[in-house]
Amino acid sequence: MTAAERITITLLWAVGALVFVMLYGPAFMVVVLSFFDISRDGIDWGSFGFQWYARLGDNPQMLAALGNTLLVGACAVVLATALALGLAYYMKTGIRRGRPLLEFVIFLPFVLPAIITGISLLVAFRELGLERSLITVTIGHVVLILAIIYRMVMIRLESLEDSQIEASLDLGANGWQTFLHVVLPQLRSALVTSGLLAFTLSFDETLVTFFLVGGEPTLPIRLWAMMRVGFTPEVNALVSIVLLVTITLAVLGAMSLKETMARR
Missing domain, CATH: 1.10.3720.10 (MetI-like)
Structure with a gap:
């Protein structure tokens, strides 16, 4: 495999990874944030739990x-x-x-x-x-x-x-x-x-x-x-x-x- 081919394959993998992150990154963030408290001051990273799942009934x-x-x-x-x-x-x-x-x-x-x-x-x-x-x-x-x-x-x-x-x-x-x-x-x-x-x-x-x-x-x-x-x-x-x-x-x-x- 030549250097040009290796560079091309690397670029293709990079583009593919970028597209993957853009498509599924927001969904991943929603799942992560569902376990933390969120306020105007930001995300309380010390509040990990299932409290929001439990409050769905509210x-x-x-x-x-x-x-x-x-x-x-x-x-x-x-x-x-x-x-x-x-x-x-x-x-x-x-x-x-x-x-x-x-x-x-x-x-x-x-x-x-x-x-x-x-x-x-x-x-x-x-x-x-x-x-x-x-x-x-x-x-x-x-x-x-x-x-x-x-x-x-x-x-x-x-x-x-x-x-x-x-x-x-x-x-x-x-x-x-x-x-x-x-x-x-x-x-x-x-x-x-x-x-x-x-x-x-x-x-x-x-x-x-x-x-x-x-x-x-x-x-x-x-x-x-x-x-x-x-x-x-x-x-x-x-x-x-x-x-x-x-x-x-x-x-x-x-x-x-x-x-x-x-x-x-």
Whole structure:
């Protein structure tokens, strides 16, 4: 290896390390600060403990926002999974007419800028006479995450041989029995992976939620509102817990995705 190559590799490692620090440094600082008292005078480094984690229960508004976020995410994932599964299975076994148009409709909200998607949904709900609430937020999240679940399920379905479905039908099983006992077990890993990724996306969705939320804010909206007046110390503790859960979901999703790709 020449001197120029060594210098180039060193610079690349330095740039990579700098990018890594810029991306994850703020999150690391939030976790560190969640264990100390913070005042106008600065950080009390001698106050290490879990006091702010214990005081999370003293902030009911924050916990209510977290509960709304979890509720919206869970409902959105369940609805989007059912819808994506039905559409993908129809495209696999049905006439398959209009597939390009259908997939265009599914993927368009995901690839458009979030502000466009949010405004469009807001206008649509107003025309339909629907007041902004957690229901409209859930519908908005379904529109966003549907593309992820549909794509991953469709990839898994396309890897299945048509002969398996045909054999099941030839042996006397109806369409529902074929789906339940032949197709669905082979989609389990894809459903788990897409569900975890979709829930993570729904959990931290802010811009679309901003246009659709009513009087019951989700956690990202609550945190955004607190930026105007400043964060209370227990926010660091809550964000640290959210980071831990999000990283866990991402790791589980990556592991499940690796398993899904290995089976193809």
